[in-house]
Amino acid sequence: MPASPSTARAINDRLALRLLQQEGPLTAGQLKQLTGLSRPTVADLVDRLTSAGLITVVGESGAQRRGPNARLYGIVADRAHLAALDVRTEGVLVLVSDLLGRVLTEASAPIGGDTGTGPAVEQAVAAVENAAKEAGADRLHTVGIGAPGLIDPATGDLRDSAGLPAWHRSLAATLVDRLPGARVTVENETNLAALAEQREGAARDRDTFVLLWLGHGVGAAVVLDGTLRRGASGGTGEIGFLPVPGTDTLPSAGDCAGGFHSLTGAAAIISLAGEHGLPAPAAVDGPGAAEVVRGAVADVLAGGAVTDVPVGGAVTAEADAAPDRFLRALADRVAVGAASVVAVLDPGCVVLGGEVGQAGGAVLAKLVEERLRRMSPLVTEVRASSLGGTAVLRGALLTARDRAQDELFAPPERSGG
Structure with missing residues (x-):
């Protein structure tokens, strides 16, 4: 059954908006060429989208032609403002962007571990409100939040998780109350990091990883x-x-001590570094562990050990310096967990993310890949994150932008405002 005229118009409008999002400003002629639509149809959709306040003239084509240059049309970036939050145990990172995802301002709110739930939530919400004000946003259309812990797939709410601050679970509801009309979504931080790596980072060429x-x-x-x-x-x-092997106990439902966390969490990495005589960082957290790994990698690069190995070749024990031994021991630990995932899913690619994954870079990725090659018959490429600790914030922004654009670009009968 053919689409009704109104449905066809909505489909054409959305197609044009997606092209303007992906390609940037385009002329009517370029829209005609990319969409395959007739000139009158493109002229009609340009008029509709301009009247709706979704696109506007942003310049002129620089192409050499007779007569006046063609107008360039672009999405009205300030039609909606978005916020992204990376919620951590020690505070929150915030950025505010326009509808195209261009970052307008960034902020952070450190929150001490002894801060009560109410004051902690107030500090986090104030950081969002202040960032929006600094960005010139009268209101926020969509807020994307990345947080540690489990997200209930039925409700979208952050579930109780052992070891996480209570204020995490109150933040989303408070933002809904304090930001009238804003759409607030919460997603697990690692899931958001994966989305960011898939769209903008190390996994852009992978459908499965x-x-x-x-x-x-x-x-x-x-x-x-x-x-x-x-x-x-x-x-x-x-x-x-x-x-996993290598721990003294087994994890429980409420405590991951004895699990893979005990081998590769920040405290475990810093302890392993100490065993190899490397200096301890100022803080026992993700950035601290990344600092140790980054220093070890720098020493190895200077010594020419791991990095001399050709791609696909075996890593040899050329050097016995402490940084080299530390990185090899860490790679062995990481490979234990990675091998379990590979055996079940056969993803073909593992990206080492987070602050430590980025700090380890190609050196640590190569060591883990070589160790996996000896542990598993399934060929698996190991890559270092290109986004590192910023991936959660980028993923939250991408999620917020997608939701806002889906709503604003929807046919009128489906739009919620």
């Missing part, structure tokens, strides 16, 4: 056939609870 997050804690995100998999209870990737 696993992100292994190495930071203050550990986690994993699974993308299969281009789709993020969350699991029946939202717990896909809770790899910190994975029972």
Whole structure:
């Protein structure tokens, strides 16, 4: 059954908006060429989208032609403002952007571990409000939040998680109350990091991969056939609870001690570095562990050990310096958890994310890949994150932008405002 005229117009409008989002400003002639629509149809949709306040003239084509240059049309970027939050145990990072995802301002709000739930939520919400004000946003259309812990797939709410501050669970509801009309969504931080790596980072050419997050804690995100998999209870990737050899006990439902977290969490990495005689960082957290790994990598690069190995070749024990031994020991630990994921999912690619994954770079990725090659018959490429600790914030922004654009670009009968 052919589409009705109104449905056809809505489809054409949305197609044009997506092209303007992806390609940037275009002339009517370029829209005609890219959409395959007739000239009168393109002229009609340009008039509709301009009248709706979704596109506007942003300049003129620089092409040499007779007569006046063609007008360039672009999306009205300030039609909606978005906020993205990276919620951590010690505070929150915030950025505000326009509808195209261009960052207008960034802020942070450190929150001490002894801060009560009410004051902590107030500090976090104030950081969002102040960032919006600084960006010149009268209101926020959509807010995307990345947080540690499990997200209930039925309600979208952050579930109780052992060891996480209570204020995390109150933040989203408070933002809804304090930001009238704003759409607020919460997603697991590792899932958001994977989305960012898929769209902008190390996995841009992969439809199937696993992100292994190495930071203050550990986690994993699974993308299969281009789709993020969350699991029946939202717990896909809770790899910190994975029972592994090399620990003194087994994890429990409320405590991941004894699981993979005990081998590759920040405290474990810093302890391992101490065992190899490397200096301790100022803080026992994700940035601290990344500092140790980054220093070891710099020493190894200077010594020419691991990096002399050709791609696909075996890593040899040329050097016995402490940084080299530390990185090899760390790679062995990371490979234990990665091998379990590979054996079940066969993703073909593992991205080492988080602050530690980025700090380890190609050196650590190569060591883990070589170790996996000896542990598993399944060929698996290991890559270092190109976004690192910023991936959660980028993923939250991408999610907020997608939701806002889906709503604003929807046919009028489906739009919620």
